[in-house]
Every structure is written in C-alpha cells, then in structure tokens.
Amino acid sequence: MISVSIIGAGNVATHLYKVFKKTEQVSIVQWYNRDLTKLSSYKNAVSITDLLSELKPVDIYIIAVSDDAIAKISEQLPFKDRLVVHMSGSVGIYDLDKKNKRGVFYPLQTFSKEAKVDFKQIPICIETIGKKNLPLLKSLAEAIGSKSYKVNSDQRKALHLAAVFVNNFTNQLYRIAHEITESEGVEFDILKPLILETAKKVQDLSPYMAQTGPAKRNDKKTIKNHLKQLENEHHKDIYNLLTNSIKKTHGK
Amino acid sequence: MISVSIIGAGNVATHLYKVFKKTEQVSIVQWYNRDLTKLSSYKNAVSITDLLSELKPVDIYIIAVSDDAIAKISEQLPFKDRLVVHMSGSVGIYDLDKKNKRGVFYPLQTFSKEAKVDFKQIPICIETIGKKNLPLLKSLAEAIGSKSYKVNSDQRKALHLAAVFVNNFTNQLYRIAHEITESEGVEFDILKPLILETAKKVQDLSPYMAQTGPAKRNDKKTIKNHLKQLENEHHKDIYNLLTNSIKKTHGK
Numbered sequence: 001m002i003s004v005s006i007i008g009a010g011n012v013a014t015h016l017y018k019v020f021k022k023t024e025q026v027s028i029v030q031w032y033n034r035d036l037t038k039l040s041s042y043k044n045a046v047s048i049t050d051l052l053s054e055l056k057p058v059d060i061y062i063i064a065v066s067d068d069a070i071a072k073i074s075e076q077l078p079f080k081d082r083l084v085v086h087m088s089g090s091v092g093i094y095d096l097d098k099k100n101k102r103g104v105f106y107p108l109q110t111f112s113k114e115a116k117v118d119f120k121q122i123p124i125c126i127e128t129i130g131k132k133n134l135p136l137l138k139s140l141a142e143a144i145g146s147k148s149y150k151v152n153s154d155q156r157k158a159l160h161l162a163a164v165f166v167n168n169f170t171n172q173l174y175r176i177a178h179e180i181t182e183s184e185g186v187e188f189d190i191l192k193p194l195i196l197e198t199a200k201k202v203q204d205l206s207p208y209m210a211q212t213g214p215a216k217r218n219d220k221k222t223i224k225n226h227l228k229q230l231e232n233e234h235h236k237d238i239y240n241l242l243t244n245s246i247k248k249t250h251g252k
Numbered sequence: 253m254i255s256v257s258i259i260g261a262g263n264v265a266t267h268l269y270k271v272f273k274k275t276e277q278v279s280i281v282q283w284y285n286r287d288l289t290k291l292s293s294y295k296n297a298v299s300i301t302d303l304l305s306e307l308k309p310v311d312i313y314i315i316a317v318s319d320d321a322i323a324k325i326s327e328q329l330p331f332k333d334r335l336v337v338h339m340s341g342s343v344g345i346y347d348l349d350k351k352n353k354r355g356v357f358y359p360l361q362t363f364s365k366e367a368k369v370d371f372k373q374i375p376i377c378i379e380t381i382g383k384k385n386l387p388l389l390k391s392l393a394e395a396i397g398s399k400s401y402k403v404n405s406d407q408r409k410a411l412h413l414a415a416v417f418v419n420n421f422t423n424q425l426y427r428i429a430h431e432i433t434e435s436e437g438v439e440f441d442i443l444k445p446l447i448l449e450t451a452k453k454v455q456d457l458s459p460y461m462a463q464t465g466p467a468k469r470n471d472k473k474t475i476k477n478h479l480k481q482l483e484n485e486h487h488k489d490i491y492n493l494l495t496n497s498i499k500k501t502h503g504k
Binding site for chain 2: 123125151169176177186200202214246
C-alpha cells in the first residue's frame with residue numbers, strides 16, 4: 001500500500017484523486033488546497049485541509065499545482081527528508097526545495113475537466129534524484145495501470161515541447177480545416193475519419209514513412225491551386241511553411 | 253446489382269477492386285489499365301484489358317488514375333451517354349469529357365499500398381450533373397458500407413485542401429515531434445497516446461473547444477522557454493506561426 005497526499009485542486013489533481021480512490025494499492029491520506037471550497041464536494045470521502053502544517057507523514061506528497069506555484073509550495077512544506085514530487089512537464093526536478101527528497105511524476109496527456117481519463121492509456125514520466133525512490137514512483141504508476149518511463153528533466157522538457165506540436169498545434173490545424181470547410185458550407189464531420197486515421201497510422205509507422213500528399217511529391221500544380229484557394233493570409237503562411245518543411249524532410 | 257468497370261491500377265483502384273470483389277451488390281465487369289502487367293496477378297479473378305475499345309456497357313465506369321490523366325482518359329473513352337466518374341479530390345466534375353454522363357466518387361481518406369482499408373470508415377463525397385444519377389452513386393457507396401455526402405466541386409476542393417492540413421501537415425508536426433524527442437534520446441512512443449487522444453477529442457468536441465496549452469493561455473514564459481529549446485530555425489518559425497494562429501483564434 002502506498003500512502004499519498006495530494007496538493008492542489010486543479011484538473012490533474014482531481015483526475016489523480018479519482019483514480020487513486022479506485023485503486024486498492026493507494027491510500028489517499030489527505031487532500032490539501034489553499035482554497036478549501038474547491039474541495040468541499042469531496043470532504044466526506046477524504047480528509048481535506050487548507051493548512052500545510054496539518055499534513056501527516058506519507059510515502060509521497062504529490063504537488064499538482066500550476067507550474068509557477070510549484071517551487072514556492074515546495075518551500076512552504078513544514079517538514080523535510082520526505083518524498084515530494086511534482087507533475088509538470090516543464091518544471092525541473094531541482095526547482096523543488098532541497099530539504100525534501102525530490103521527484104517528478106508527469107503524466108503526458110491532455111486533461112480537460114469534463115472528459116473521462118483512462119490512466120491505462122497515459123504514459124507517466126518519472127524522475128528522482130538518485131535511484132532509491134524511483135521504484136516507489138514506478139509502483140505508483142503501475143498501481144493506476146499506467147506505463148512509466150524513466151525520463152530526466154531535459155528529456156521531459158523535450159517531451160513537453162513535442163507535446164505542444166502533436167497536441168496544441170495539431171489541434172490548430174484541425175481548427176483551420178474547420179474554417180476552410182465551414183467557409184464552403186461543407187460538414188467538418190467528413191474529415192473526422194481522416195483525422196483519426198492519421199493519428200492511428202503513426203502508432204505503427206514512423207511519421208516519416210507515413211507521409212503522403214502534394215508536398216512530399218512536390219506536386220507544384222496542386223500546391224499552387226491550394227494557395228490560390230486559401231483566402232486567409234495567415235493560413236497561406238502556414239501552408240507554405242509546412243509544405244516547405246515536408247519538402248525539406250523528404251529531400252525535395 | 254450495380255455493374256462497374258475500373259480504369260487504372262494505382263492504390264485507390266486496387267483498394268476499390270478489393271472491396272467491390274467482396275461486395276455482393278457490385279459486379280466488376282472489367283478492369284482496364286494501359287499497362288497490363290500491373291494487373292497480371294488479378295487476371296484469373298477478373299476480366300482485364302489494356303484496350304479502351306474493349307470496354308463493355310456497365311452502370312458506372314470508375315476512373316481511378318492520377319489527377320493529371322483524368323481529363324485525357326475520359327476523352328479517349330470510345331462511347332457516350334454512359335455514367336463516368338472520377339475519384340479525385342481536386343479535379344472538377346467538368347474536367348470529365350462531356351460526351352458521357354459525369355460524376356465524382358471521392359473517398360476522403362489516406363490510402364497506402366500496404367495498409368488495410370476499411371471502407372466503412374471512409375466518407376465518400378459524391379457529385380453528379382443533374383439529380384438523375386446521384387442515387388446510383390449513393391447506392392454504390394452504401395454497397396461497400398460507406399457513408400456518402402453530396403458535395404459539389406468547390407466544396408470537394410475545400411475538403412481536399414482541408415485534408416492536407418489534417419493529414420499531411422499534422423503528420424509533419426508528428427515528424428517534428430519525433431525529431432525533438434530523438435535529439436534528447438527519449439522515446440517517441442511516449443507521445444503516441446497523446447497523438448491518438450488529440451484526434452479522438454475532436455470527434456465529439458469542436459477543435460475550438462478542444463484547444464489547450466500555452467498559446468491559448470498566452471503563457472509567455474512557457475512560450476519563451478520552448479523557443480529557447482528549439483534549435484532548428486525552421487521549427488522555431490513553425491512554433492511562432494502556429495502559436496500566433498492559436499492566439500488569434502482565441503482572442504489573445
């Protein structure tokens with residue numbers, strides 16, 4: 001049994017609470033938040049507190065707050081030599097206060113408030129200073145059915161940056177496609193199977209091997225026609241830049 | 253029973269042949285290709301020919317050749333007043349020779365030679381001149397389990413362009429993410445569940461609603477750090493352009 005306390009009450013903290021609650025191998029000792037009203041609907045199911053001084057000894061303290069607040073709250077913890085981890089992709093392990101043992105437990109996935117989260121599908125990037133506490137973080141990931149990867153802070157930052165490309169930027173391309181179809185009065189729905197297939201294809205094939213289309217073939221006529229069709233200058237820029245990127249990747 | 257003949261022997265033609273062959277409501281009368289050797293492995297299963305003059309009367313002639321060859325081959329057909337359709341996203345219906353009845357049967361999906369194709373997951377954009385032959389194309393789509401959408405040539409061209417954004421450009425973002433993770437020696441595999449989830453999210457939510465991340469929040473600190481991390485100038489440009497695009501979409 002792994003005992004934990006959660007610090008913070010945002011999306012990630014809440015999803016984590018829910019999966020821990022369902023997990024026999026994890027016991028949630030306390031849930032801390034500065035503003036207790038955010039935890040009020042959970043107060044009958046778990047011990048809640050707004051005082052760091054009330055935090056009892058546990059195996060792992062999990063800081064699930066915004067990136068900017070991690071360092072400060074780790075400083076404010078009124079104890080030492082215990083294992084304290086944060087959950088951020090872009091904050092270094094050394095940003096945690098050194099009075100405690102430090103670690104990172106970073107789930108690489110997109111969390112929205114509404115959507116259900118299946119931790120079995122979420123890779124967790126774990127990091128500790130020294131090897132001693134790594135198995136405990138690995139066990140915590142295993143307990144909730146997640147695959148864990150040992151990833152150092154530089155690697156984690158690279159993943160966080162790469163995630164912006166495959167998630168935020170990709171989603172913006174979907175948005176542009178939505179604008180293009182909408183402007184011709186045609187349903188965006190028609191594109192949904194292609195969106196899914198594009199993502200599925202790189203589960204087995206490298207993105208390099210999976211590429212197709214006019215840019216890869218350097219099909220100048222189609223590229224020219226597409227640029228003529230695009231009325232939004234910003235979309236034209238994106239078309240040109242990504243077309244050139246594909247051409248460069250594929251030696252055209 | 254719908255009788256068809258296929259013209260062309262590329263990826264799309266071959267996938268179409270395979271699905272028709274399995275479909276009771278469709279009878280493949282002939283398969284034409286200029287170069288018969290490409291069809292030699294099918295010669296015991298279907299009547300093959302390299303002479304347009306040998307094409308017998310059927311309900312639908314399906315031209316599945318490269319965009320540039322469509323107009324020419326439709327001119328060369330030695331008969332008139334029959335239904336001839338092409339399968340291209342970017343070629344107009346009026347590019348087909350007017351001596352025959354014209355139509356479009358455009359499956360919006362990415363086809364690779366190797367990958368299995370499930371036509372049940374492929375939307376088919378159909379178009380005819382006048383309403384008379386539309387039900388036949390709709391029936392052909394239904395016969396292979398596909399959902400069909402009535403889409404005019406301008407709309408189809410918009411879809412084809414939008415498909416470049418959600419397929420080719422998205423895949424290139426995956427490629428860049430691959431380069432970023434590789435340069436830090438961390439597994440691209442860790443990103444695969446996020447890639448899939450990003451695509452799944454917009455099956456139910458609009459891309460506008462699905463957006464998250466530093467650009468949408470206008471989180472200047474993270475954006476600055478990401479730009480510092482990116483060594484490739486081309487990747488920096490893409491980061492800036494898509495970040496600005498997201499900011500603009502979300503009024504930041």
